[in-house]
Amino acid sequence: MPADTALESLLRRDRVIVAASLAALTVIAWTYTLWLAAAMSGDGMSMSGPGMGADMRMDPAMEMDGMEMEAGAAPSLGTVLGISPRPWSPVEAGVTLTMWIVMMVGMMLPSATPMVLLYARVGRQSRKEGKPFAATGFFAGGYLLAWVGFALAATLGQWLMEGTLLSPALASASRIFSGVVLIVAGLYQWTPLKDACLSQCQTPIVFLQRHGGFRRDPAGAVGLGLRHGLYCIGCCWALMTLLFVGGIMNVLWIAAIAIFVLAEKVFFPGRLLSRIAGTLLIAAGLWQSISAAI
Numbered sequence: 001m002p003a004d005t006a007l008e009s010l011l012r013r014d015r016v017i018v019a020a021s022l023a024a025l026t027v028i029a030w031t032y033t034l035w036l037a038a039a040m041s042g043d044g045m046s047m048s049g050p051g052m053g054a055d056m057r058m059d060p061a062m063e064m065d066g067m068e069m070e071a072g073a074a075p076s077l078g079t080v081l082g083i084s085p086r087p088w089s090p091v092e093a094g095v096t097l098t099m100w101i102v103m104m105v106g107m108m109l110p111s112a113t114p115m116v117l118l119y120a121r122v123g124r125q126s127r128k129e130g131k132p133f134a135a136t137g138f139f140a141g142g143y144l145l146a147w148v149g150f151a152l153a154a155t156l157g158q159w160l161m162e163g164t165l166l167s168p169a170l171a172s173a174s175r176i177f178s179g180v181v182l183i184v185a186g187l188y189q190w191t192p193l194k195d196a197c198l199s200q201c202q203t204p205i206v207f208l209q210r211h212g213g214f215r216r217d218p219a220g221a222v223g224l225g226l227r228h229g230l231y232c233i234g235c236c237w238a239l240m241t242l243l244f245v246g247g248i249m250n251v252l253w254i255a256a257i258a259i260f261v262l263a264e265k266v267f268f269p270g271r272l273l274s275r276i277a278g279t280l281l282i283a284a285g286l287w288q289s290i291s292a293a294i
Contacts, residue, residue, distance in 0.1 A: 032102050034251060085159050096158060099249075100151035107240075107258040108147055108232060111265040115204040115228060116140050122214055133214050134221035142225025143232075150233050154240065158248065171247035175292035178245045182285030188238035189278025197234035198274065201265045207231070236261055242281075 088096070116136060123133035158166065167173040172181070188194055200207045207228060208214065215221045239257055246253035264273050 028102075028106055032099075032106075036099060036249070085162065088159060093155065093159075097151060097155045100154045100158075101148055103243075103254060104147040104151050104154075104240075105144060107254065107261060108236070109144070110258070111201070111262045112140075112143055112228070112232065114266060115207070116143075118204050118208075119214055126216075131216065133216050134218040138218045138221035139214070139225040139228075142222035142227075143229040144225075145222070146226050146229025146233055150237065150240070154243075157244070161244065166244065166248075169247060170249050172245045175288045179285045179287075179289030179292065181241050181245050182281050182288060184285075185238040185242055186278045186281030186283075186285060189274045189281065193234060194238075194274065195271060197231045198264070198271070200228070200231040201235050202269050235265070 116139065119133070119139045120136045123136060126133050158170070165172065165174055165177045172178040200210075211224060211227060215224050239261060242257060243250075243253065260273075260277065264277075
């Protein structure tokens with residue numbers, strides 16, 4: 001079979017490729033997370049963050065609070081809210097950011113595979129016509145750039161919540177916090193903004209029609225990929241906050257969210273799956289809140 005025909009046949013099997021990509025990237029995410037967890041455990045480090053022991057992490061904040069109380073100073077806003085973040089070293093911040101980036105790539109790239117394959121397929125036809133697009137990597141890079149930005153925001157959120165709202169295992173340390181996150185994530189599944197962003201992710205052709213089609217210049221291809229990534233963030237950001245409930249490094253929780261995102265975008269068009277998930281999340285959040293109040 002000629003190489004062009006074989007490639008064309010492969011690109012038609014986007015569902016198979018999506019499934020294979022999910023399996024491969026899930027293995028990578030599991031391997032990385034398990035390796036990091038094992039490395040922390042072997043070095044006697046706390047799971048509350050890479051690179052520091054539990055005693056070293058909490059003492060500075062506690063000492064600062066004690067100094068403020070002894071001096072009779074008014075409590076800071078962070079103390080009132082129960083948030084007193086400890087300064088991170090550059091290495092610690094870099095490792096945590098890398099962890100989030102790897103997780104986002106592993107969780108989100110499979111659901112973006114149909115769009116990337118569509119770009120490659122149309123780009124191949126354009127090259128035959130003498131009007132080549134920018135390389136597919138520019139579009140995919142723009143998409144991943146959006147999720148790198150989200151990973152940066154998630155890293156900041158982890159830093160703010162460590163030792164207060166997050167346990168040493170990087171999971172929720174408060175039923176009230178868990179309940180609020182679950183309820184917010186569930187309610188978001190019912191919002192028009194969720195529907196608008198999900199529709200852009202579920203129908204690549206519609207996304208292209210609304211945004212002027214694929215670009216021939218690299219900057220335009222990166223920008224289009226970035227825009228597609230932002231729609232995906234708009235669709236999935238609330239689901240990603242669930243990592244703070246079940247555990248940022250809980251590989252089963254990571255896999256479950258990734259599988260749901262893929263199913264929601266690729267295998268179950270429409271809003272039914274989102275509505276069901278939203279209802280279940282709201283119910284779970286109410287149960288957590290009521291349990292905390294009893």
